[in-house]
Amino acid sequence: MKKKMILYSLACLFLFSLVLLPTQAKGDYLIKKKRHTDAVKIMGQSQPAKDEEGATWMGKDKMREDEGQTKSTVVRFDLKKIYIIEHDKKQYAEIDLPVDFDKVLPPQAKQMMQMMKATAKVTQTQETQTINEWNCIKYLVEIGISMMGMEMPMKMEMWVTKDLGIDLDQYAQFYSEMISIQPMFKDFGEEFQKIDGYPVKTEMTMSMMGTETRSLEEVISADEMDVPEGTYDIPEGYTKTDTYNPFDQKR
Numbered sequence: 001m002k003k004k005m006i007l008y009s010l011a012c013l014f015l016f017s018l019v020l021l022p023t024q025a026k027g028d029y030l031i032k033k034k035r036h037t038d039a040v041k042i043m044g045q046s047q048p049a050k051d052e053e054g055a056t057w058m059g060k061d062k063m064r065e066d067e068g069q070t071k072s073t074v075v076r077f078d079l080k081k082i083y084i085i086e087h088d089k090k091q092y093a094e095i096d097l098p099v100d101f102d103k104v105l106p107p108q109a110k111q112m113m114q115m116m117k118a119t120a121k122v123t124q125t126q127e128t129q130t131i132n133e134w135n136c137i138k139y140l141v142e143i144g145i146s147m148m149g150m151e152m153p154m155k156m157e158m159w160v161t162k163d164l165g166i167d168l169d170q171y172a173q174f175y176s177e178m179i180s181i182q183p184m185f186k187d188f189g190e191e192f193q194k195i196d197g198y199p200v201k202t203e204m205t206m207s208m209m210g211t212e213t214r215s216l217e218e219v220i221s222a223d224e225m226d227v228p229e230g231t232y233d234i235p236e237g238y239t240k241t242d243t244y245n246p247f248d249q250k251r
Helices: 002-019 107-115 168-180
Strands: 029-037 040-042 045-047 050-059 062-067 071-076 081-086 091-096 116-131 134-147 154-161 198-208 211-224
Touching: 040 211, 062 168, 071 168, 107 116, 116 154, 134 198
Parallel strands: none
Antiparallel strands: 029 050, 029 211, 040 045, 050 062, 062 071, 071 081, 081 091, 116 134, 134 154, 154 198, 198 211
C-alpha cells in the first residue's frame, strides 16, 4: 500500500506540473516544454534519470495534454467529458464533468482516499526574473501528504509570467478540471488559483523515507497554430475501460 502511494505521489507531482499550462482566446495554442527528473532509489528500486518532452494543445472548450508518447488527457467542455488515453494499451477512461469520485473510482481507490490527508499552501514572493524574454515572478508551493504514518512533503518553486497574452480565465477553467481528477489535489483548487499567471519554469522536490526526488520543467515555446484533425478526439480503435483508478500506476 505504501509503495503504491509513493508511486501515485510521484505521478501526481508530474501531473501537477503538466496542468499548469495556458490557453488564449484567438484559437488553438501549442505549448511545448522539456523536463528533467534526477535518478532516485526508493525502497530498493532504482529509477534512472529521465529527460522528456511534453506538448499541450488548447482551444475553445477543448484541451489535450500529452505525457510523452504513452498517455494523453483530453478535456472537452463542449461534451462535458475528460478522457484519460493510454496509447501503449490503446484504451481510454471516460469521466463526466463535474467529476464525482463516488461514481468514478473503484472501491480500492476510495479506500486509499479515506486514508490520505493532504494540505497545500501557495505563497507569492517579491523575487522577479526574466526568462526567455518573459517577465516572471516567483511563487512557492508547499504540499503536505500523509498516509498511514508516512509523510511526503512536496515543494515547488515556480516562475510565473503574464507576458504570453493568454486568456487566464479560460486557462483557470481547464486547470481546475485537470486538478479535479486527482484525489490528492481535488480540494486545492482555491489555493492554487493564487498562482496568477503562467509558470514557465518549475523546480520540484519531494521527500519520502529519507530520499529526495528532484525535477526541473521549462517551457520551450508557446505558439498559435492550426490544430491537426482528431487532436481532441479518441483515436480510432481504442477500447473504453470501465473505471478510472489514479492510484494504479500500471494504468
